[in-house]
Amino acid sequence: MLPSLTGLTKEELTEHLVAHGQPAYRADQILDWVWKKRPESIELMSNLPKALRQYLTENFSLYPLLAARDLGSTDTTRKMLYKLHDSRYIESVLIPANPALYGGRADRLTLCVSSQVGCAYGCKFCASGLAGFARNLSAAEIAAQVLQTEMLAKDRIDNLVFMGMGEPLANLKNLLQAIELITSPWGLNLGARHLTISTSGLVPQIKELSQHPRQIRLAISLHGATDEVRNQIMPVNKKYPTAMLFDALHEWNANKKQHLTLEYILIEGVNDQLEQARILATHARSLHAKVNLIPYNTVEGLPWKRPEITHCQAFRNVLTNAGVTATLRLEKGHDIEAACGQLRLIQETADGLIQ
Ligand code: SAH
Ligand code: SF4
Numbered sequence: 281m282l283p284s285l286t287g288l289t290k291e292e293l294t295e296h297l298v299a300h301g302q303p304a305y306r307a308d309q310i311l312d313w314v315w316k317k318r319p320e321s322i323e324l325m326s327n328l329p330k331a332l333r334q335y336l337t338e339n340f341s342l343y344p345l346l347a348a349r350d351l352g353s354t355d356t357t358r359k360m361l362y363k364l365h366d367s368r369y370i371e372s373v374l375i376p377a378n379p380a381l382y383g384g385r386a387d388r389l390t391l392c393v394s395s396q397v398g399c400a401y402g403c404k405f406c407a408s409g410l411a412g413f414a415r416n417l418s419a420a421e422i423a424a425q426v427l428q429t430e431m432l433a434k435d436r437i438d439n440l441v442f443m444g445m446g447e448p449l450a451n452l453k454n455l456l457q458a459i460e461l462i463t464s465p466w467g468l469n470l471g472a473r474h475l476t477i478s479t480s481g482l483v484p485q486i487k488e489l490s491q492h493p494r495q496i497r498l499a500i501s502l503h504g505a506t507d508e509v510r511n512q513i514m515p516v517n518k519k520y521p522t523a524m525l526f527d528a529l530h531e532w533n534a535n536k537k538q539h540l541t542l543e544y545i546l547i548e549g550v551n552d553q554l555e556q557a558r559i560l561a562t563h564a565r566s567l568h569a570k571v572n573l574i575p576y577n578t579v580e581g582l583p584w585k586r587p588e589i590t591h592c593q594a595f596r597n598v599l600t601n602a603g604v605t606a607t608l609r610l611e612k613g614h615d616i617e618a619a620c621g622q623l624r625l626i627q628e629t630a631d632g633l634i635q
Contacts, residue, residue: 284418285340308466310336346364368415371445392441393443396414447479477497526567540569550584570606596608
């Protein structure tokens with residue numbers, strides 16, 4: 281498999297070209313094609329000498345993803361299915377009218393990006409964890425989800441949330457490289473404040489990321505305010521219990537300006553007790569974090585249910601009455617299984633695509 285031109289930083293590409301006898305400015309020209317002009321093939325990079333185009337064609341691929349399906353939802357959410365070079369699949373979800381939860385303006389385009397094929401963390405409520413973990417995505421595959429979705433949608437994406445399939449912080453090295461490709465002026469040139477990474481709570485990586493110079497946003501999939509509740513649904517809590525997690529989040533706050541977001545799915549009878557809301561409120565206040573409440577989205581094969589809407593509102597009221605900014609999130613894309621937690625491993629059979 282040839283490496284993709286979408287995976288290299290300016291520094292890496294320059295070094296490669298210079299080592300092959302090319303002037304350094306060729307890197308700027310190539311990056312301008314890849315990230316800005318976006319031709320169909322390397323052959324169309326018309327200001328490069330023919331020999332260089334041939335060299336690039338023989339040694340690199342242009343875009344690493346093959347668009348396999350583009351599903352539109354009745355609420356205008358779009359789920360893009362991409363085939364990878366090893367015939368695995370990932371999905372990216374394009375969400376118009378971002379409800380401004382992650383720092384974006386209300387009428388903008390948000391892309392929900394995948395970071396791995398499958399997920400090893402096995403949260404009990406999540407479709408992505410059901411079939412286990414296959415592999416990490418490369419930096420090229422992560423960044424190209426944004427580039428290629430912009431090409432398909434013929435529109436500019438304003439915000440990214442790393443909330444697709446996988447645990448981004450378990451793939452930190454490639455994630456950081458992708459962030460460089462996405463935020464650099466020669467790359468996608470998206471402001472770091474428009475990027476939100478979501479994690480189930482990998483403590484060492486949260487600490488490492490808190491040292492990162494860019495002002496990326498962080499969201500924590502909390503889903504339980506105590507170890508007792510969290511242990512039942514998130515195996516990762518056994519390794520990094522809530523006390524360790526909250527410590528790491530305080531460290532994040534000490535290093536970062538952006539406020540944290542705590543994500544909390546409401547699952548009937550599992551984590552929706554008002555006592556959990558009271559404890560959650562205490563933590564959110566001390567972390568200056570806002571809370572996103574997400575009524576559980578149905579996942580076929582899983583027994584959970586969302587609580588009555590009036591109960592979800594009562595849960596939210598406990599938080600708002602305690603002075604915490606809390607939103608009850610309206611789901612997007614439920615009808616095409618593109619909502620949170622509904623992205624699962626896809627396999628190809630002789631009969632077509634199956635989930
Ligand atoms: N692994 C990371 C990134 C994936 S984000 C993480 O867990 O944060 C996917 C988001 O959808 C997480 O907040 C996850 O907890 C949430 N989610 C998973 N299953 C869900 C479901 N069935 N209903 C609603 N949200 C769900
Ligand atoms: Fe993995 Fe996140 Fe799903 Fe848990 S919620 S299984 S960490 S994708």
